[in-house]
Amino acid sequence: MxxxxxxxxxxxxxxxxxxxxxxxxxxxxxxxxxxxxxxxxxxxxxxxxxxxxxxxxxSPDAFVATDAGGRIIDANPAAASLLGSRCRATLLAACCHPDAQPDIARMLADLRAGHPPCGVLSPRRAT
The missing domain is CATH 1.10.287 (Helix Hairpins)
Structure with a gap:
């Protein structure tokens, strides 16, 4: 964002x-x-x-905003629908597929460095 x-x-x-x-x-x-x-x-x-x-x-696409620690601070309705209505204050990593962890780490590093993080992550599938 x-x-x-x-x-x-x-x-x-x-x-x-x-x-x-x-x-x-x-x-x-x-x-x-x-x-x-x-x-x-x-x-x-x-x-x-x-x-x-x-x-x-x-937007029909899911967007989330996180703090530098990866905690979700805002989510649009599409993201809330995908991740759950109580996704705020949740760590983004907890909502995504384990394979996405390196991408999350890279995005958070970009955020901490002052660069706009951007990427596509797969949600964790319910089992």
Whole structure:
């Protein structure tokens, strides 16, 4: 999911606001214009975040978001249907086929390194 990227964009907007307040222009109209531009940018980022969330939430494909330790922190309805409605707070590895463990380890390593992890995992089959 690209929420991490959106979080980075929001952080960048906040950093710009911080820099503007330290280096305020002499003309208050310039500051007002800059504040309006930043507010518009923050609104666009939030709209993009919501569009992405809506797209993922309505997707027939299963999407999960995990923390760096591999614990599921969010799952769209397709994932909840596949993994069980109580999949939140569960380790992703516990929901997937044992053969997927190396892929999970690689994805978590990517996540910890700040790279967007992406992959396809097979669910654990009920026995």
């Amino acid at each position: 690209q929420e991490n990227s959106l979080d980075q964009q929001i952080q960048a907007v906040r950093q710009c606001i911080s820099e503007l307040t330290r280096e305020a222009p002499a003309d208050p109209r310039d500051l007002l214009r800059a504040a309006e531009n930043l507010a518009a940018a923050a609104t666009r980022v939030e709209e993009e975040r919501q569009q992405l969330r809506d797209l993922i939430w309505s």
